Amino acid sequence: MELNAKLPEGPLAEKWDKQKFNLKLVNPANKRKYHVIVVGTGLAGASAAASLAELGYNVTAFCFHDSPRRAHSIAAQGGINAAKNYQNDGDSIYRLFYDTIKGGDYRAREANVYRLAEVSVNIIDQCVAQGVPFAREYGGLLDNRSFGGAQVSRTFYARGQTGQQLLLGAYSSLNRQIHLGKVKMYTRTEMLDVVVADGKAQGIVTRNLRTGAIETHAAHAVLLCTGGYSNVFYLSTNAIGSNVTAAWRAHKRGAYFANPCFTQIHPTCIPVSGDHQSKLTLMSESLRNDGRVWAPKTVAIAERLRKGEIKVTDIKEEDRDYFLERKYPSFGNLVPRDVASRNAKEVSDEGRGVGASGKAVFLDFAEAISRLGEDTVAAKYGNLFDMYYQITDENPYKQPMRIYPAVHYTMGGLWVDYNLMTTIPGCYALGEANFSDHGANRLGASALMQGLADGYFVIPYTLGDYLATIGPKAVDPNHPAFAQTKKDVEVRVAKFLSMKKGTKTVNEYHRDLGHIMWEYCGMARNEAGLIKAKGLIQALKADFWKNALVMGENEEINFSLERAGRVADFIELGELMVDDALMRRESCGGHFREESQTEEGEAKRDDENFSFVAAWEYTGENQPEKLNREDLIFENVKLTQRSYK
């Protein structure tokens, strides 16, 4: 299939306006004849469900949690970007657009990113109107802070709990529509397949996680707002339940998967300790506003520190290497995440890492505390410091934090056109589930922006165009595709439940997969390693279907069964990620191919050969996926080697 991104013609700043005018409308009386399914209730899903219901559409929303408010958007800490220029520091829509395109290492579409920057200002207005308690100045107006990859302060925040407050805003709008009867909400319900009938997405198949009931739901369109796939690495900052199943099932029904290898490794997470760990915890990027990243200057000092012969406070100022400030004087500690992460890895690989494992560097607040006082630092970052203290038993007010990169976000996802539609007509992907706006690296405080932009301000316009085209005739739930897809799901569930003789738990397979991905498809990748990883994943997959142990029955709460399905999908996705990383013989953003670096060790792009979106097409069980290319055309920004020096 020819990929058509449906980008509007004309100058960049007029594209979205033009598109909004050209999109067909559904008249208010007809909207109530349409039915829309929204899967996932994080920022993208809750905002889309509420906004579409407000317009008059009938919405059915699904989440696997016990309440829509539990979605992992809730854990986002630092903030949300918007080009408000409230600080009078030179910000503009164009600057936010430019920073985001550059931050993504020129692997995103200009038109999408510009639209994102444009609607960013509306998001803040909307959230404030809902009663989201953003941080304020003493004059009563909104406060901002800085984030990585930008030299202006455009990040709005609510202490270290911005995601929570934004999600509660969207959740409250969703609740209002549930109360009004315009949204029917299913909790503890997991989507296990998309129903594609006559070439269009017309419904989904779900499993009720409490009763095991497998049901079909019909609608005129299906919106997947199901988040990212960082948990393919087993250890990540995602919630335990975050998974790729909805997106992967859609992929196997015809939705192309774009740039799967573009994953973000966040530089400031609490380091791994021991084998039992179930997840990693992020320390917000906002900490790099005041925290200084450093490591001992020499391997000898680092070794003595690791052995406990000296304490961190014994290391003299001149023996400390503030490596980000040294290498990138103009951005300093606020370089983008991929750059900060790679530098931390480099320092640790040189033997200058700290902590028992040597896989950590310091994030130090001593200077900020002496400049601002402990109270001010606590008011800004108190909850993060508390969280760190809880987990590590070390007081970050008294000694520097130990941090190390961890998988945090996935820029890749389902391929969507400018209208957010996947390659299955009628099936849309919003928020982290799509690939659209962040290129090869996402800037901090942009995930919340994108999730809410898609849900509040893009899909309410673009969905109408499709619905007007297909017309309001009710979807036929007796179309054979519904019964067939439901049967496919039942067969798969039955297969898992037959795996009672296995010898290894599903969790162990997940951990094994995570090790392979982190080792060979993590912060640095090379051809030999990726080829090896592919073999290892294929072997793991074969072993999984032979020896995995799944407990219990269908007709009850059964997390062994739930996890089996998710891990099986992660294994398949892992292989595609490796294929994608192998194909992309360039470095860009979070994708660092060791074969392609500058003399200074920075990521080196190959624009001539790789300035495209890789959209992978499923061709059948155990068949190689087919690569489709969408060339990226840059009319406004000049592609340069990113420099944060």
Added chain:
Amino acid sequence: MNLTLKVWRQKNAKTAGKMVTYPANDISPDMSFLEMLDVVNEGLILKGEDPIYFDHDCREGICGTCSLYINGRPHGPKQAITSCQLHMRSFYDGQTITIEPWRAAAFPVVKDLATDRSAFDRIQHAGGYVSVNTGGVPDANEIPIPKPIADEAFNSATCIQCGACVAACKNASAMLFVSAKISQLALLPQGQPERYQRVQNMVAQMDEEGFGNCTNTGACEAECPKSIKLTNIARLNGDFLTAKIFKSEEIHA
């Protein structure tokens, strides 16, 4: 460390439950409480036994899913954290740990340690919002809010809807939870137009769900993982009374 767990096992709301004893051996003090349960569950699965079901997700204290009653206290022995933030270094080698689900008529058991807290969602449906549609709102800085008021509203808004307040209360009252939402919106200018309607609707739904009454013992505040204050309840009571006395003609219209 080696521990003895006494865990509430219950197949579903319709069957009776009972305490079952399990050993938890070779536990590292650096593990989180839920990671300790993961280890026990892996062992149970390999023995072909039904693993212990508990609700959890983010494992960093913000999603509000985890809900364990540990040694007689919601979220365990430490202040101002959730079960998932509790680490095994808070226990000692050889200790016996009792783990139960939240106990409240309005929170029926789903399985083992998980309860159905959808009553909280229904209270939110009744009025936990400002009725604005997407679009057509004023510029964010057209609504100045004094910093102390904004901070106070934020403090109320940090509630994670976990239900520890109900579990801690001898009456299984939901007042702390409900009042946190009421307070957040009552403090902010955006919440004023529906302020008195909201408090009545949310309290009515709370009563309908079968939560008990508040007798001001303060157990909820003591056990709240987010340190939500009793002053929220005072604000709810004030608004509720005001609504009843002064605005009734408007409210019953």
